Amino acid sequence: MSAATKTKKKSKPAASLVWFEIPAENLERAKSFYSGMFGWKIQPIPGMNDYWHIDTGGHDASPDGALMARMCPEHPITNYIIVESVARASAKVEKLGGKVHKPKTAVPHMGYLAIVQDTENNTFALWERNEKAK
Numbered sequence: 001m002s003a004a005t006k007t008k009k010k011s012k013p014a015a016s017l018v019w020f021e022i023p024a025e026n027l028e029r030a031k032s033f034y035s036g037m038f039g040w041k042i043q044p045i046p047g048m049n050d051y052w053h054i055d056t057g058g059h060d061a062s063p064d065g066a067l068m069a070r071m072c073p074e075h076p077i078t079n080y081i082i083v084e085s086v087a088r089a090s091a092k093v094e095k096l097g098g099k100v101h102k103p104k105t106a107v108p109h110m111g112y113l114a115i116v117q118d119t120e121n122n123t124f125a126l127w128e129r130n131e132k133a134k
Contacts, residue, residue, distance in 0.1 A: 015081050053066055
């Protein structure tokens with residue numbers, strides 16, 4: 001078969017960072033620090049007293065994030081990585097020796113997330129966009 005007759009394989013989008021969450025004991029103090037350090041605009045999200053939007057001010061490829069109330073002393077910064085399917089990616093995490101701490105969970109009108117752990121005890125989140133929410 002010649003190269004001209006071969007069908008091109010659809011390339012998958014890169015698994016990239018799309019959101020992050022920074023836990024804080026004092027949201028105002030953390031807002032002051034990150035606004036002063038990086039110039040980020042940080043505002044409470046209406047109806048969510050302990051979860052504030054971080055606008056990093058970057059172009060569309062730059063992820064935004066959130067300041068949130070710390071849930072426990074060990075609560076780390078969480079990075080969200082976009083995947084095609086949270087269910088398939090969670091299964092792959094386990095196959096590679098990681099763990100799933102919070103299975104696929106819906107975020108109404110936005111998508112799905114799962115919290116997972118790698119083989120080095122680092123946690124991160126998998127994110128699947130809800131295509132209907134676009």
